[in-house]
Amino acid sequence: xxxxxxxxxxxxxxxxxxxxxxxxxxxxxxxxxxxxxxxxxxxxxxxxxxxxxxxxxxxxxxxxxxxxxxxxxxxxxxxxxxxxxxxxxxxxxxxxxxxxxxxxxxxxxxxxxxxxxxxxxxxxxxxxxxxxxxxxxxxxxxxxxxxxxxxxxxxxxxxxxxxxxxxxxxxxxxxxxxxxxxxxxxxxxxxxxxxxxxxxxxxxxxxxxxxxxxxxxxxxxxxxxxxxxxxxxxxxxxxxxxxxxxxxxxxxxxxxxxxxxxxxxxxxxxxxxxxxxxxxxxxxxxxxxxxxxxxxxxxxxxxxxxxxxxxxxxxxxxxxxxxxxxxxxxxxxxxxxxxxxxxxxxxxxxxxxxxxxxxxxxxxxxxxxxxxxxxxxxxxxxxxxxxxxxxxxxxxxxxxxxxxxxxxxxxxxxxxxxxxxxxxxxxxxxxxxxxxxxxxxxxxxxxxxxxxxxxxxxxxxxxxxxxxxxxxxxxxxxxxxxxxxxxxxxxxxxxxxxxxxxxxxxxxxxxxxxxxxxxxxxxxxxxxxxxxxxxxxxxxxxxxxxxxxxxxxxxxxxxxxxxxxxxxxxxxxxxxxxxxxxxxxxxxxxxxxxxxxxxxxxxxxxxxxxxxxxxxxxxxxxxx
Amino acid sequence: xxxxxxxxxxxxxxxxxxxxxxxxxxxxxxxxxxxxxxxxxxxxxxxxxxxxxxxxxxxxxxxxxxxxxxxxxxxxxxxxxxxxxxxxxxxxxxxxxxxxxxxxxxxxxxxxxxxxxxxxxxxxxxxxxxxxxxxxxxxxxxxxxxxxxxxxxxxxxxxxxxxxxxxxxxxxxxxxxxxxxxxxxxxxxxxxxxxxxxxxxxxxxxxxxxxxxxxxxxxxxxxxxxxxxxxxxxxxxxxxxxxxx
Numbered sequence: 001x002x003x004x005x006x007x008x009x010x011x012x013x014x015x016x017x018x019x020x021x022x023x024x025x026x027x028x029x030x031x032x033x034x035x036x037x038x039x040x041x042x043x044x045x046x047x048x049x050x051x052x053x054x055x056x057x058x059x060x061x062x063x064x065x066x067x068x069x070x071x072x073x074x075x076x077x078x079x080x081x082x083x084x085x086x087x088x089x090x091x092x093x094x095x096x097x098x099x100x101x102x103x104x105x106x107x108x109x110x111x112x113x114x115x116x117x118x119x120x121x122x123x124x125x126x127x128x129x130x131x132x133x134x135x136x137x138x139x140x141x142x143x144x145x146x147x148x149x150x151x152x153x154x155x156x157x158x159x160x161x162x163x164x165x166x167x168x169x170x171x172x173x174x175x176x177x178x179x180x181x182x183x184x185x186x187x188x189x190x191x192x193x194x195x196x197x198x199x200x201x202x203x204x205x206x207x208x209x210x211x212x213x214x215x216x217x218x219x220x221x222x223x224x225x226x227x228x229x230x231x232x233x234x235x236x237x238x239x240x241x242x243x244x245x246x247x248x249x250x251x252x253x254x255x256x257x258x259x260x261x262x263x264x265x266x267x268x269x270x271x272x273x274x275x276x277x278x279x280x281x282x283x284x285x286x287x288x289x290x291x292x293x294x295x296x297x298x299x300x301x302x303x304x305x306x307x308x309x310x311x312x313x314x315x316x317x318x319x320x321x322x323x324x325x326x327x328x329x330x331x332x333x334x335x336x337x338x339x340x341x342x343x344x345x346x347x348x349x350x351x352x353x354x355x356x357x358x359x360x361x362x363x364x365x366x367x368x369x370x371x372x373x374x375x376x377x378x379x380x381x382x383x384x385x386x387x388x389x390x391x392x393x394x395x396x397x398x399x400x401x402x403x404x405x406x407x408x409x410x411x412x413x414x415x416x417x418x419x420x421x422x423x424x425x426x427x428x429x430x431x432x433x434x435x436x437x438x439x440x441x442x443x444x445x446x447x448x449x450x451x452x453x454x455x456x457x458x459x460x461x462x463x464x465x466x467x468x469x470x471x472x473x474x475x476x477x478x479x480x481x482x483x484x485x486x487x488x489x490x491x492x493x494x495x496x497x498x499x500x501x502x503x504x505x506x507x508x509x510x511x512x513x514x515x516x517x518x519x520x521x522x523x524x525x526x527x528x529x530x531x532x533x534x535x536x537x538x539x540x541x542x543x544x545x546x547x548x549x550x551x552x553x554x555x556x557x558x559x560x561x562x563x564x565x566x567x568x569x570x571x572x573x574x575x576x577x578x579x580x581x582x583x584x585x586x587x588x589x590x591x592x593x594x595x596x597x598x599x600x601x602x603x604x605x606x607x608x609x610x611x612x613x614x615x616x617x618x619x620x621x622x623x624x
Numbered sequence: 625x626x627x628x629x630x631x632x633x634x635x636x637x638x639x640x641x642x643x644x645x646x647x648x649x650x651x652x653x654x655x656x657x658x659x660x661x662x663x664x665x666x667x668x669x670x671x672x673x674x675x676x677x678x679x680x681x682x683x684x685x686x687x688x689x690x691x692x693x694x695x696x697x698x699x700x701x702x703x704x705x706x707x708x709x710x711x712x713x714x715x716x717x718x719x720x721x722x723x724x725x726x727x728x729x730x731x732x733x734x735x736x737x738x739x740x741x742x743x744x745x746x747x748x749x750x751x752x753x754x755x756x757x758x759x760x761x762x763x764x765x766x767x768x769x770x771x772x773x774x775x776x777x778x779x780x781x782x783x784x785x786x787x788x789x790x791x792x793x794x795x796x797x798x799x800x801x802x803x804x805x806x807x808x809x810x811x812x813x814x815x816x817x818x819x820x821x822x823x824x825x826x827x828x829x830x831x832x833x834x835x836x837x838x839x840x841x842x843x844x845x846x847x848x849x850x851x852x853x854x855x856x857x858x859x860x861x862x863x864x865x866x867x868x869x
Contacts, residue, residue: 307775324772328667328689329667329685329686329690331685331689331690331691477776477777478776480775480777481775481776482753482772482774482775482776482778482779483666483668484667484668484669484670485668485669485671485712485715485716485753486708486715488753488776488777488779489718490711490715491776491777492777493715493718496740496741513739516707516711517711519708519711520707520708520712520715523673523683523684523704523708524670524673524684524708524711524712525670526668526670526686
């Protein structure tokens with residue numbers, strides 16, 4: 001506990017919480033403007049920390065501390081254009097802000113002018129957009145869970161309380177019974193956001209009903225999917241919302257101890273969660289006699305070593321207990337026998353962050369959002385070959401096309417869309433014919449993919465689907481714990497077969513062998529990682545079988561990706577000997593022959609690095 | 625008692641029993657590799673998979689771990705079970721082509737060769753990583769001298785740091801329980817030689833003060849003295865000579 005936590009005053013009743021909230025709101029409205037600087041991991045990578053410090057120094061130097069507040073926040077989602085700066089209350093959004101822009105921005109903040117050159121420009125047009133809510137990336141989103149990230153400083157419990165934080169907890173403790181909480185969550189239709197999509201209320205109920213003196217609530221923040229970072233951003237940007245969700249869950253099931261399992265590779269998330277716990281304890285919102293209600297609940301952090309399999313509930317619990325993180329068969333649910341064989345609720349970060357909303361606004365409001373069997377919103381991380389990468393929160397039922405084209409701004413460089421991989425490595429690749437499908441738990445499963453973690457990786461015509469399947473498979477092979485035979489030996493064999501196909505040594509029967517192994521993994525593996533591991537193969541075989549066939553029968557990679565199957569060639573008609581490719585070629589395989597005479601590519605020297613193809617602006621290099 | 629049905633026949637079972645134990649006591653054959661009553665079930669080899677129909681939903685489950693439940697219908701040899709088992713034994717056969725036990729089990733399933741390339745020079749030996757040796761060592765013996773190290777395809781059975789045998793009492797339980805013969809034990813006069821997939825260690829044998837025979841590893845005797853609280857003098861004679869006393 002540092003000095004600040006020591007000065008926090010303990011709250012002993014909902015009335016004291018409400019009084020504090022009003023006081024905090026008065027204090028913040030005394031300052032007319034707020035400059036919020038996104039310090040999510042993406043923006044920090046672009047230099048967000050320097051920008052934030054710059055603003056603080058500038059405001060201090062100008063003596064404006066009493067009028068303008070400078071706030072560093074968690075991730076705003078639009079990582080592609082970071083560092084992001086938003087001037088509130090108008091919500092003017094500046095993107096790609098550099099320390100040198102700070103003076104100019106501060107000049108305009110008080111009088112409400114706008115620095116035009118830092119605004120977002122809609123690609124392909126010259127239209128500049130001044131306000132955050134008008135930027136196409138944000139326009140179709142519904143940022144119920146994630147929105148607060150842009151307004152609060154994650155290291156300040158006062159910020160969270162000022163925004164209405166912990167009111168759901170007060171309501172739960174003082175005006176609801178555990179049964180009412182469970183019933184409300186059940187009626188809301190909330191399903192687990194970690195991947196499985198199990199009904200949260202039903203999970204809580206079975207833990208509540210399970211026999212056991214000690215029960216536990218665990219928050220799973222072990223997100224490890226390639227391309228996924230929503231749990232990380234929530235934990236970094238709004239840790240109190242997750243704590244609040246955990247206390248409500250604990251009250252509902254009768255637990256008094258909880259854990260947050262965070263991978264240690266998320267150092268900011270660990271730091272912010274640690275701080276949030278210390279603050280909430282100091283203010284009586286966690287620990288003994290929460291808000292004077294007599295209810296006790298403590299939370300500890302457990303840092304994971306970054307093993308993908310530890311996101312699997314039974315492996316996570318083994319790891320938490322100090323054993324090797326290997327899963328066990330779940331014939332007895334963890335809600336009955338989980339951590340140390342006691343009834344345990346294990347929920348994902350995002351699931352828990354939804355809980356205060358449901359309690360505050362009611363299940364009826366919540367279940368009004370989404371589709372028949374998938375309620376509320378879902379945060380997706382949209383990455384890959386898409387113009388606007390970042391984190392998005394959308395209502396369930398939105399189509400993939402809306403996500404990719406309206407929010408994501410389409411495919412860069414006018415390339416053609418080929419596939420979208422959803423649900424992380426155990427998910428599947430969906431083709432163009434599925435773009436108008438509404439996105440929810442059941443539709444994705446029917447299409448051969450899954451909601452999973454919510455990672456979405458967009459691929460264009462330059463992606464080879466066999467190569468993509470191999471990428472995910474080798475990721476899973478590397479992350480398999482190795483306990484059961486189908487997963488350990490099967491994944492190795494599948495990867496070997498794909499290696500063969502990619503290198504031009506594929507044989508008739510390879511596809512059938514892959515299908516047999518897929519079936520063996522799906523039905524025979526011990527845990528979810530193993531049984532889902534065949535999905536990248538099965539979905540690409542389902543929608544892109546012709547690519548496998550071209551590789552095997554014609555020894556050709558249609559996307560021009562698999563090095564052993566392609567050659568780079570000079571299209572003589574297009575080549576004016578600009579020599580750009582000669583300069584780019586690291587192998588000295590290309591030579592010039594004088595003005596207006598096409599260059600020559602020596603195949604025996606070519607390493608197929610593709611540098612010539614990448615630099616040529618005249619379509620004079622082709623892949624065959 | 626709960627009523628379950630296996631392959632069309634009805635059985636009554638205690639609620640704590642597993643599908644495997646009910647089937648085995650009824651003489652219904654379910655192959656196993658990583659199961660033994662000596663240690664807790666683990667579910668790693670997947671050879672004992674059976675199909676269970678519960679509330680109209682069919683799925684494959686690990687019979688050594690699956691607790692019986694009122695009304696479940698079990699099929700031990702459905703097409704899906706046979707197909708998955710067959711692929712699993714092919715995977716093991718490709719991993720351990722020299723293991724007699726695996727070859728025999730495969731033949732019983734009608735598999736004489738694997739569709740997968742054999743491991744180069746069979747570098748894995750006969751070890752199928754079922755973990756029986758490590759489980760016996762920790763659960764039964766209490767020594768935890770060997771363990772499974774690394775993960776995924778790099779997983780191996782090994783001594784700590786591949787050569788630290790200081791916890792091993794040379795009892796040989798690991799060699800005895802190994803279903804594939806991947807661990808060997810040879811008593812050669814004053815030495816007991818145990819070979820694991822990643823290391824071979826010689827252990828000194830204790831000599832009977834009367835007949836001079838080497839009757840047990842020194843380490844094991846020391847372990848027994850410590851755990852039993854008996855006097856060291858109790859262990860000076862070999863079992864045969866003790867009977868003569």
